[in-house]
Amino acid sequence: MLDSTTKRKLELNDQAGITLSKSFQSFVVEVGGYDNLPFDERSCRNYISEARRLRLGDGDAEALSNYFCRMQSRNSNFFYVLDLDGESRIKNVFWADARSRATYYYFSDVITFDTTYLTNSYDMPFAPFVGVNHHGQSILLGCGLLSSENTESFIWLFKSWLTCMLGRAPKAIITDQCRAMAIAIAIEEVFPNSQHRLCLWHIMKKIPAKLGSHSQYKMIKKQLKTIVYNSLTVDECDENNWQKMIKEFNLDNNIWLTSLHEERNKWMPIYVKDKFWAGMSKSQRSESMNAFFDDYVHSKTSLKQFVEQYDNALKSKIENEKKIGFHFFQFNHARNNWLSY
The missing domain is CATH 1.20.1160 (Paired amphipathic helix 2 (pah2 repeat))
Known part of the structure; x- marks a missing residue:
């Protein structure tokens, strides 16, 4: 039987990229031999396997399936992919609507990637890819739900996102310092030609x-x-x-x-000043996106409710982008008329 302390150590080691066999051996050394352990390596392996799956509640899997089917029926360019374990249970999820895919074609220079949002509330990181448009607005370019913040999960997510965007990697990517090693390894494998920067604001x-x-x-x-x-x-x-x-x-x-x-x-400005960061070098784009979703979800929101509210949040943000675009058009039109006199 695994106690809470052992479970916590197993999960932390797993997230740090430490193999399960090494974790188990550390327990053996700590208690002075196999005979002094109240559990075996299989118990540890079973627990980690369980911990790596998304924490789905009643109706969550059905809600995800219904949402993805509904979005694809509306637009065939809606993209999603599920990462399943050996027993066909969901480990990780990624999706992007048709508008995000089309928008990325024009604004693929720099993106931010942050997994700190909703982690504590849901015990599964919400991982949005965020860019910036020509009006300086944060734009959502796809997102995932991860069962674990380890290198394997990040590589899967980045490859899914790259496939979604037809193999077009960003020129630069900004990430939080949390899980820096796991993310850095994944970026090096999936986006080898992209500039990688740590978010100065986070630091x-x-x-x-x-x-x-x-x-x-x-x-x-x-x-x-x-x-x-x-x-x-x-x-x-x-x-x-x-x-x-x-x-x-x-x-x-x-x-x-x-x-x-x-x-x-x-991360230091003097070291990265010669690269293009689309005005995101000192900003917290992911935080502004997270604040936007805060209007629709909270710590008590279930995954089923989150998926439903996600669609509403996205519609609201699109409407806001349209309003700013319209005001920008009006301003330019008025300015051009004034200059013509």
Whole structure:
């Protein structure tokens, strides 16, 4: 019988890409031998297999099926794909409506990908692909529901999305630092020619949680922001200011800062300024999309209700895009008339 602590360790290790056999061996070493374990490797394997499936409630699978059938009957270009386990149970889901597929053709330069939304509420990450249109609006370019945030799931999702978009990879992709390793591996395999950047806003948002307990927190925060936003050259940023900050505040053992420094070429403005990011380098496109869906779903919303409300949310967003497009047309028309006088 697996207790809650063991289950949690198994899931964390699985998400980190650690094989089940290695996880099981760590339990064996921890208790001093196989005879001291109240469970075997098969029990661990069965649990992980179960944990990797979407947490579907009553009516959820039927609601998904009905929604996909309804959307395809309306437009044959609606795309969806299901990832099933060996017993034909749903593990992961991806879908994109016809409008998202058509829109991507024109706005495929930069996308953001974020799995932090709804994770706690549903215990299954909602993974939207978000772009930006010519009016600066966030646009939904497909989304998935994942049973696990591991490399295997991300590779499956990215390949599904790439197939949906007829093999047209984005020129650049911005992701959250969470699950950075698993996502980075998946991006390298599926989008090898796309520029990958970590969301600066996500990183800076974590400063209070990562450094707030330090006695000189306010000074560290001020100096870190100065380094990130005001550095004019790579040498100034790295060798001079960053290293000086680490030594001055004795931060050599801070794991978070060390990891950021190792990946500095993926998030610091001075390192990525020579690439095109469609105005999304410092913005939180996924957050604005998440806030949009917050008007339709909440922590108590079931997956069945979510699928139904998703359609309503999408219709509302399309209507809003049309209004902004109409106002933009009116403005240009009035300006051109004024200039003609």
